[in-house]
Amino acid sequence: MNPHFKAYAALILVCFFWGTTYLVARIGVASFPAFMFMGIRNTMAGSLLLTFLFFTKQRAQWNWRDAGLQVVPGLCMITFGTGIVGWAVKFIPSGLAALICSMIPIFTIILNLTLRKSEKINWQILAGMLLGFCGVVLIFGDNLEFVHDANGLKGIIVALVSCIFWCLGGMYTQTYRSGSDAFFNAGVQMLTGGLGLFGLSILNEDWHNIPEMNNTSFMALLYLILFGSILAFASYLYAMSKLPAGLVSVYAYINPLVAILLGFIILNEKITWFTAAAFIVTMSGVFLVKSGYVLQQRKLHKEI
Numbered sequence: 001m002n003p004h005f006k007a008y009a010a011l012i013l014v015c016f017f018w019g020t021t022y023l024v025a026r027i028g029v030a031s032f033p034a035f036m037f038m039g040i041r042n043t044m045a046g047s048l049l050l051t052f053l054f055f056t057k058q059r060a061q062w063n064w065r066d067a068g069l070q071v072v073p074g075l076c077m078i079t080f081g082t083g084i085v086g087w088a089v090k091f092i093p094s095g096l097a098a099l100i101c102s103m104i105p106i107f108t109i110i111l112n113l114t115l116r117k118s119e120k121i122n123w124q125i126l127a128g129m130l131l132g133f134c135g136v137v138l139i140f141g142d143n144l145e146f147v148h149d150a151n152g153l154k155g156i157i158v159a160l161v162s163c164i165f166w167c168l169g170g171m172y173t174q175t176y177r178s179g180s181d182a183f184f185n186a187g188v189q190m191l192t193g194g195l196g197l198f199g200l201s202i203l204n205e206d207w208h209n210i211p212e213m214n215n216t217s218f219m220a221l222l223y224l225i226l227f228g229s230i231l232a233f234a235s236y237l238y239a240m241s242k243l244p245a246g247l248v249s250v251y252a253y254i255n256p257l258v259a260i261l262l263g264f265i266i267l268n269e270k271i272t273w274f275t276a277a278a279f280i281v282t283m284s285g286v287f288l289v290k291s292g293y294v295l296q297q298r299k300l301h302k303e304i
Contacts, residue, residue, distance in 0.1 A: 004242055004243060006238070006242070007238065007239050007241075007242035007243045008239075008243070010235035010236070010238045010239040010242075011235070011239040011243065011248060011250070011251065013231065013232060013235040014232055014235045014236045014239060014248075014251045015250070015251045015254040015255065015258065016254075016258060017227050017228055017231060017232040017235075018228070018232050018236075018251060018255050019098070019254060019255040019256070019257070019258025019259050019262070020223075020227075020228070020258060020259070020262060021082075021224060021228040021232075022085070022089060022094035022095070022097050022098045022101075022259040022263070023094040023259060023262045023263055023266060023267065024220045024223050024224055024228065025037075025038070025085070025086045025089050025094070025220070025224065026089035026090070026093075026094040026097075026263075026267070027216060027217075027220045027267075028086075028216075028217045028220030028221055028224065029086055029087070029089065029090050029217075030090070030216075030217070031211065031214055031216070031217055032211060032213050032214075032217045033201060033205040033206075033210065033211075034086050034087040034089075034090050034205075035083070035084075035086070035087060035197050035198070035200040035201035035204060035205055036197075036198070036201040036205060036210070037086060037217065037221065038082075038083045038086035038087075038194075038197050039083070039194045039195070039196075039197030039198040039200075039201055040194070040221060041086075041194070041221055041224045041225055041228075041229065042078050042083065042190045042191070042193050042194030042197060042229070043190070043191055043194030043195060043198070044194075044225050045190050045194075045224075045225045045229035045230055046186075046187045046188065046189070046190030046191030046192075046193075046194055047187075047191060048225070048230065049183060049186065049187035049190065049229075049230055050184070050187035050188070050191065053181070053183055053184055053187060061180060061181065061184075062180065062184060063180070066178045066179060066180035066184070066185070067180075067184075067188050069173075069176050069178045069185075070178065070185050070188035070189045070192060071188075071192050072169065072172050072176075073169035073170070073172050073173050073189055074169075074188060074189035074190070074191070074192030074193040074196070075169075075192060075193060075196045076165045076166065076168045076169030076172065077165070077166050077169035077170070077189060077193065078189055078190055078192070078193020078194065078196070078197070079192075079193045079194075079196030079197050079199075079200065080161070080162060080165035080196075081162050081165050081166035081169060081193075082162070082166070082193075083162075083193060083194075083196070083197045083200070084158050084161070084162050084165075084200075085097055085101065085158070085159055085162050087155075087158060088154075088155040088156070088158040088159045088162070089155070090151075090155070091146070091149075091151040091152050091154065091155035092143070092146050092152055092155035092156055092159065093143075093263055093267070093269040093270070094259050094262070094263045094267070094269065095256070095259050095260035095261075095262075095263040095264070095269050095271075095275070096139065096143055096146070096156070096159075096269075097155075097159050097259075098255060098256040098258075098259030098260065099135075099139060099256045099259075099260065099275075099278060099279060099282060100139065100156065100159040100160060100163065101159060101162065101163055101166075101256075102252060102253075102255065102256040102282055102283070102286060103132050103135065103136070103163060103282060103285070103286065104163050104166055104167060104252070105252065105286050105289050105290055105293075106128060106129055106132035106285060106286060106289050107163045107164055107166075107167045108167040108170065108171075109125055109128075109129065109289050109292075109293060110129065111164070111167050111168065111171065112171070115171070120296060121292075122292045122295060122296055123292070124288045124289070124291050124292025124295065125288070125289055125292035125293060125296070126292075127285075127288050127292075128284075128285045128286065128287070128288030128289030128290075128291075128292060129285065129289065130285070131281050131282070131284050131285030131288060132282060132285035132286070132289070133285075134281050134285070135278050135281040135282030135285055138274055138277055138278035138281060138282075139278045139282075140156075141274060142272055142274030142275055142278060143156070173185075182237050183234070183237065186233055186237075190229060236248070236251075249290060252286060253283050253286065253287070256279065256282075256283075257279065260275065260279065
C-alpha cells in the first residue's frame with residue numbers, strides 16, 4: 001500500500017467536502033436567516049472541536065495569548081469570509097459563489113503587493129492576475145440577470161468582499177504566528193467567527209420573528225458542522241502534514257468544479273459555455289499566480 005495513501009484519501013475528502021459546502025449552505029439558508037445559520041454552524045463546530053481537544057490534548061499548552069491571536073483571523077476568515085458567503089448564496093447560485101471564491105489566491109497576491117513592499121511581481125503572477133480579471137469579466141457576463149437584480153448584485157459583491165477578508169485573515173496569521181496547536185487555533189477561530197456572525201445577525205435579522213428550522217435546514221446545518229467544518233479541516237491539516245503544499249493546493253481548483261456540478265445536478269443551476277470559459281480562465285489564472293509565487297519564494301531563499 002502507498003505510504004501516503006491516508007494523506008491522499010484526506011486530500012480527496014477536502015476536495016469533495018469543501019466543494020459541497022456552497023451548495024449545502026444555499027440549501028440551509030433558503031428558509032432560515034443566513035447570518036444566524038452560519039453563526040450556529042461555526043460556534044457549534046468550534047465548540048465541539050475545542051471540547052474534543054480539551055479531553056484529548058495537553059491543555060497546559062493553551063494560553064490566552066495564543067487564543068487572542070485567533071480573534072482577528074476568526075473575524076476575517078469566518079465572520080467576514082466564509083460566513084457572509086452564506087448570506088450571498090441566498091441570492092446567487094452556489095457555483096457562482098464558489099467560482100468567485102476560487103480567486104482568493106489572486107486577491108492574496110494583490111494584497112501582498114499592495115501592503116507588503118517587499119513582495120515582487122514576475123510574469124507568471126502578472127499573467128495570472130490578468131487572467132483572473134478576465135475570469136471576473138466572464139463571470140459577470142454570464143450572470144447579467146443577477147447583476148441587474150439588486151439582491152443578486154449584492155450577493156456577488158459580498159462574495160468578492162469575502163475573498164478580501166479571507167486574505168487579510170491569512171496575512172494576519174502569517175505575521176502574528178501562534179505557538180499553539182493548529183486544531184486549537186481553528187477551534188478558536190470558528191468560535192470567534194461564529195459569535196461575530198451572531199452579531200451580524202442581530203444587526204440585520206429580526207430576532208423577534210425567527211422561523212422554526214425545518215428538517216432540510218437542520219440536516220444541512222448538521223452536515224456543515226460535521227463534514228464541512230470539522231472533518232474537512234482535520235483532513236486538510238493531515239494532508240498538509242504529509243504531502244507537499246503545492247499538491248494539497250489542488251483543492252482550490254477542484255472545489256469550484258464540485259460546487260458547479262452539484263449546483264447543476266441538485267438545484268438545476270445553469271451551466272453555459274460562459275461558465276465553462278470562466279472556470280477555465282479563472283483556474284488558469286490561479287495556477288499561474290501560484291506558480292509565479294512559488295518561483296518568487298525560491299529566488300528569495302536562494303538570495304538569503
